[in-house]
Amino acid sequence: MFMAVVKGLKPLMDDWVAVERYQDFKQICKKYHLYVTPNCIFRNVPQSIIEKAEGKEILTTTKSQAIPFDPVAKDSVVHLYISGSKEVIKEAPKFGWYTLIVDDAVVSNPLMDNLKYGLLLGYPKCCVRFFINDTQGINQVYEAYKNTHGEPSFYCNPFSNDFHYFLIHNYPCSFRCRETTKQAKELLKAIKEEEPEYAAKIEYHLKLPLLVFHIRDAIAFEGKISKGEIRYSDSYFLSFPNIGKTPYKKFLEGNRVRVTKDKILIFKNETLLHSLEKSREDDGFLLKFS
Ligand SMILES: [Zn+2]
Incomplete structure (x- = not known):
């Protein structure tokens, strides 16, 4: 920023x-x-x-x-x-x-x-309007996800915005928001000119598969996403202990996570290690930005 x-x-x-x-x-x-x-x-x-x-x-x-x-x-x-x-x-x-x-x-x-x-702050008007009604009980990032028509663009990935690799500081109205994409593209180009290696790392991290719970509560995985599950070799908790409620340590024990409508299942190879109940459908959903 x-x-x-x-x-x-x-x-x-x-x-x-x-x-x-x-x-x-x-x-x-x-x-x-x-x-x-x-x-x-x-x-x-x-x-x-x-x-x-x-x-x-x-x-x-x-x-x-x-x-x-x-x-x-x-x-x-x-x-x-x-x-x-x-x-x-x-x-x-x-x-x-x-x-x-x-x-x-x-x-x-x-x-x-x-x-x-x-x-x-220079946030796109469409996104500010989308998030202005900061209503309790609404999972805003899930709303943005539902509002995304087509493949989510990594330029609109807001989930690591308190860590090292990010391009936007606003929560986009959709993960294909045109104005957010435009701003993020300009910034990545500028970073590339100054620090090409850093720019490449930003892009890499923004494309990692995610398990999203809420704003500032998501997990990024080193791995591949396919058919409702992620096979992973490592994971990063994109939150802070006083904010994220996710039992993140359980994911460190496994190498595969499957998400259904009401459960999150963590496996080590074929062995089921943990079964976490979802309180509602948006309480843990898979997301991949490209
Ligand atoms: Zn927008």
């Missing part, structure tokens, strides 16, 4: 940087003629605060305590905005905020701010 902003392909990004490295980071941005503005410091939030909040069900996946930016704060990370445009960097903090807890009540950020922030 940083390269996309440097190359002028993306108007704005946000990031988290250790406070003690903030000045160094600012220098790097200056070198590339980018503006940086700190938003606030993010700290771990005690679970007890979340538990007693009225309306906690609508909190987003990012759960942190926000405190005003202090340039000498210790052991802290600062959330910041980066842009090549003076106007955009001024607008970002107005709209880029999370649903939050004030006293004991959850205050939801207005849909209008989400929409404006998505557009400021």
